[in-house]
Amino acid sequence: MSTQCCFFNAFHRFRFTLTNRLYPTISILCRTGLSRSSSHGSLLVLQLACVLILYSLVLPCLPALADPETDRACLSKCHGQLKRQVEIQGKLAMHVDVAALRSSIHQQLSCLDCHQAIAQIPHKEPIAPVDCVDCHYKGNPRHAPGGGEYRDYVESVHGQIQEDGKKRPRCIDCHGTHDIRPPSDEQSRIYKMRIPETCGQCHTGIYEEYEQSVHGQGLLRDRVLDAPGCVDCHGIHRILSPEDPLSSVYPTHVSQTCAHCHDAVEIVGKYGVSTGRVVSYQQSYHGLANKYGVRAIANCASCHGAHNILPSTDPASLIHPDNLHQTCGQANCHPQAVESFALGPVHLGVVSPPYDIAKWIQNAYIALIVLVIGGMLLHNILDYISIRRRKRHGFH
Ligand code: HEC
Ligand code: HEC
Ligand code: HEC
Ligand code: HEC
Ligand code: HEC
Numbered sequence: 580m581s582t583q584c585c586f587f588n589a590f591h592r593f594r595f596t597l598t599n600r601l602y603p604t605i606s607i608l609c610r611t612g613l614s615r616s617s618s619h620g621s622l623l624v625l626q627l628a629c630v631l632i633l634y635s636l637v638l639p640c641l642p643a644l645a646d647p648e649t650d651r652a653c654l655s656k657c658h659g660q661l662k663r664q665v666e667i668q669g670k671l672a673m674h675v676d677v678a679a680l681r682s683s684i685h686q687q688l689s690c691l692d693c694h695q696a697i698a699q700i701p702h703k704e705p706i707a708p709v710d711c712v713d714c715h716y717k718g719n720p721r722h723a724p725g726g727g728e729y730r731d732y733v734e735s736v737h738g739q740i741q742e743d744g745k746k747r748p749r750c751i752d753c754h755g756t757h758d759i760r761p762p763s764d765e766q767s768r769i770y771k772m773r774i775p776e777t778c779g780q781c782h783t784g785i786y787e788e789y790e791q792s793v794h795g796q797g798l799l800r801d802r803v804l805d806a807p808g809c810v811d812c813h814g815i816h817r818i819l820s821p822e823d824p825l826s827s828v829y830p831t832h833v834s835q836t837c838a839h840c841h842d843a844v845e846i847v848g849k850y851g852v853s854t855g856r857v858v859s860y861q862q863s864y865h866g867l868a869n870k871y872g873v874r875a876i877a878n879c880a881s882c883h884g885a886h887n888i889l890p891s892t893d894p895a896s897l898i899h900p901d902n903l904h905q906t907c908g909q910a911n912c913h914p915q916a917v918e919s920f921a922l923g924p925v926h927l928g929v930v931s932p933p934y935d936i937a938k939w940i941q942n943a944y945i946a947l948i949v950l951v952i953g954g955m956l957l958h959n960i961l962d963y964i965s966i967r968r969r970k971r972h973g974f975h
């Protein structure tokens with residue numbers, strides 16, 4: 580058994596080094612060799628070309644599919660056993676759901692493709708965790724999609740968590756291990772409708788609020804794929820704290836984040852939601868101050884909430900007429916606001932029944948401006964013509 584395993588192991592290491600490490604190095608060397616060939620002669624380029632040709636002859640001979648032999652070695656006595664009774668050095672070998680792996684996006688990979696740290700089978704020491712970035716980097720020869728995830732993740736609020744009792748989400752917390760599926764697959768943890776649940780494993784309170792909101796009910800109950808899940812507002816791998824000025828939910832960026840959908844008739848229009856809301860906010864006092872970077876001024880989320888957004892007709896909504904005095908009266912906004920707080924239209928110019936009068940006044944003003952300036956111009960033109968006439972007829 581052990582000689583056989585050594586052989587498999589050596590074979591796998593060779594295959595892996597070749598596809599994952601050697602190929603990118605060769606192609607980089609080749610590119611630099613080519614660009615310098617004019618000054619250093621063509622010898623280097625020739626050598627590199629030879630290596631490349633040799634390599635491309637070897638590559639197609641290597642098996643691309645899961646390697647049944649090694650997988651059998653891993654599964655037959657240990658990880659394929661349903662009952663976790665196989666004891667290795669005092670520890671139970673864990674059962675692996677092979678069916679899940681074979682129906683996942685990684686169905687073509689063999690155990691050792693991912694578990695590269697295993698040097699012999701059976702392995703005695705606990706093994707180092709799988710590193711997704713062994714394959715998921717830009718330009719990898721296995722065509723693993725993506726590439727920027729790792730860098731984005733490292734820079735994100737999650738990647739920056741120092742281990743001090745807080746659970747830092749790793750790739751596998753959001754993606755799974757042997758059952759990873761692409762975002763388009765309805766069974767995937769990262770399918771649009773399942774993302775809130777995936778984030779909700781840790782952010783439980785926020786998930787509960789979100790589930791009840793107009794967006795949560797739209798997405799989770801009514802299957803409205805246009806409604807935002809967590810990542811539509813927060814980003815995917817580069818999620819940042821709302822305190823970070825680069826975050827999509829930093830106070831002065833919130834209106835842009837909502838605008839992606841609420842500015843677009845083709846997205847929210849379908850659901851009978853009025854679209855003038857972003858422009859009308861931007862033109863308001865709040866919107867103008869916010870645009871010039873005043874953090875403390877009301878943004879969409881200050882009045883509507885972030886995870887508990889509801890239509891104004893819902894009695895639990897922060898913008899329900901009965902709750903407005905409380906919403907506007909937040910300590911750092913208008914603390915003097917009492918029950919009878921006279922709220923003008925927040926969304927100036929949006930024609931909704933109570934504010935028809937504002938629209939009328941706006942139109943009247945425009946008419947008045949046209950009349951006054953137009954009249955003034957007309958008066959001056961007539962005056963000019965009459966002066967010219969008088970001059971022509973010799974009056975002084
Ligand atoms: C797509 C890569 C991938 C492939 C292929 C893969 N694994 Fe894993 N496996 C993982 C990840 C990720 C973990 C989670 C622990 C870690 O990060 O190392 C894991 C964990 C395990 C564990 C620990 C128990 C558990 O479920 O968390 C065992 C045992 C295991 N794998 C065996 C296997 C066997 C046997 C095969 C081949 C049939 C296999 N793996 C194929 C990625 C993979
Ligand atoms: C041995 C190389 C390898 C490792 C290790 C690996 N992957 Fe992959 N991954 C691939 C390949 C190849 C594909 C594309 C498969 C296909 O399209 O058939 C893929 C596809 C994916 C996809 C689907 C992407 C899409 O848009 O379709 C996700 C998600 C994914 N991997 C996540 C992970 C995570 C998370 C890990 C770490 C636990 C991981 N992978 C480890 C090779 C790897
Ligand atoms: C906080 C949760 C979370 C973490 C942590 C996370 N991802 Fe993702 N990842 C997602 C979500 C959600 C999507 C799907 C986005 C979408 O809808 O397209 C995704 C998509 C992907 C894809 C598919 C990209 C594509 O273009 O199709 C890959 C590959 C991937 N992630 C790899 C990784 C790797 C590698 C890590 C670890 C460095 C990681 N992810 C960590 C949530 C996460
Ligand atoms: C494995 C647990 C886990 C998962 C899954 C997870 N997070 Fe987190 N998240 C954390 C932890 C821990 C923090 C740091 C909290 C802190 O510092 O107070 C955090 C921080 C955040 C923050 C910044 C909070 C702040 O006040 O600075 C945001 C935003 C966030 N996560 C969004 C998400 C989204 C969106 C998803 C899903 C795509 C997700 N998280 C998935 C554990 C998780
Ligand atoms: C409609 C956009 C939107 C959606 C959808 C959304 N968020 Fe947020 N989130 C925000 C905004 C805006 C903030 C900034 C804080 C505020 O103003 O209340 C925020 C703040 C946060 C914070 C940090 C502050 C806090 O309240 O602890 C976390 C963590 C978070 N969101 C996680 C999530 C998770 C998890 C989901 C999915 C279940 C989600 N968000 C869905 C817009 C959204």
Ligand code: HEC
Nearest residue numbers: 793797803805806807811836837840850852879883888890
């Ligand atoms: C990914 C797109 C998207 C984003 C981002 C988004 N929304 Fe929405 N929003 C929708 C859709 C779609 C609906 C209608 C849902 C339904 O009726 O099922 C909606 C409904 C609403 C409603 C209820 C309107 C009504 O007349 O019933 C309000 C209020 C709202 N959103 C405010 C916001 C705010 C504030 C933000 C930013 C923090 C935001 N939305 C971000 C897509 C989005």
Ligand code: HEC
Nearest residue numbers: 834837841856857860877878879882890891892898925926
């Ligand atoms: C100062 C508080 C405030 C701000 C800031 C604000 N809104 Fe509003 N919003 C309201 C109030 C109050 C209403 C209900 C009265 C009305 O229809 O104008 C409303 C109504 C709405 C509606 C219709 C909801 C319904 O049920 O009829 C949408 C959609 C909306 N706002 C989106 C936004 C977006 C997007 C932003 C940011 C660009 C934003 N709002 C900024 C207070 C605010």
